[in-house]
Amino acid sequence: MTSIFTVSIDSVEGSTLRGRVHIINPDVPSVPRKSVFPLSLLVDAWWHLDRGFLHDEDDEEEGGDRYPFTADQGNDITASMRLKDEFSKLYELILGKHIRVTEDGYLLADDGKTVLEPRRKAKDVYQLDSGRGHDGISHFVMTSGNAEEFSQGAADIVTRYDISPYRNVPLRSEVAALENPDEPWDPEEPWGPEEPDGPADLDDYTVWKLLRTCSFAELPYAEIAVTVSDAGYLEHMVAGMRWSTTMTGHVC
Incomplete structure (x- = not known):
């Protein structure tokens, strides 16, 4: 399946996780705001670790996976989790x-x-x-899957979910320069743009022509902070993790 986002974990403290959701797919240019999304990310990370699929990759320029432990250590962590059986049930609620x-x-x-x-x-x-x-x-x-039951689980488990404004979004002037290199962006001119310069609309496919030339570090992202009802839901999460996901919070 095509990856939708790349997720980076910056810190895990008690029952709160902080990280970034990198926007890498023009078909889904925004970070979902419902609590089912961060819960689906926790389940997805559990699944990757449980199957031994998360490990360091060489393609830093493209945002390859990162994990500070070995795949075997990740598998051991999921095997010893207090809530491992609940994660198995949550996974089935999403994907069947x-x-x-x-x-x-x-x-x-x-x-x-x-x-x-x-x-x-x-x-x-x-x-x-x-x-x-x-x-x-x-x-x-x-x-x-069972969307209703998973949504109820998210409401019980995710007690707070915050999303920052998007970072690294190209300016409208940068997109215009790519489209019309011979017509400089100048709001002072009569033929210039009616609105002042500012972040471009990520729903606009023209923006992605510019983003395709960017490294992973230059792609748009949003910072997220997720607090859960029990720190056991974050037992498998650690700063330095990064993986690509197909999760959007949608239940199959």
Whole structure:
């Protein structure tokens, strides 16, 4: 899936996390403001660490992943988390549950081999979405997420969520110079712009022509501060983490 944001964690103190959400995808040029978004980021980080997918990458210029520990250490952290079972449930609320089945759809045990008794098809037991495949162990299908339950969980878990104004946003004059290099931006001239210079609109695809020439450090971002009801929800988070995410707070 295409990455939507890159997330950098700057500090974790008690039950409060501070970081930055970098805007890297022109199709989603703003940081979601509902509490489901920061909770989905915490769940996404847990999933990356639990699977051993978060580690240092070489492409600093492009904003590659960063993690101050090894992948094995990250996995050990998630395995020892007090709230690890809750994170597993939250993940299923966002993306659905992974159900092992036979080729013709009958439910299997977790070993991917034993047919559960009584024999039942997954479609007769669960509300399924279109997700299905084979993961090297068995065929599987996916249940639907639960937006209402996840939203309620976010309301209970995220007690405060603040977003700063956007940083590193190009000026309208910079975008205009790229579009019309022979017509300088001059509000004093009769043919000049009607409005004073200021941050460009990130919804404007023209802005992204300019941003495509920027390094990761020069891309727009917003600072976030997230406070949770229990510090255990931040047990796996640490300053120096950075990863790309497909999360927007939307439930599949």
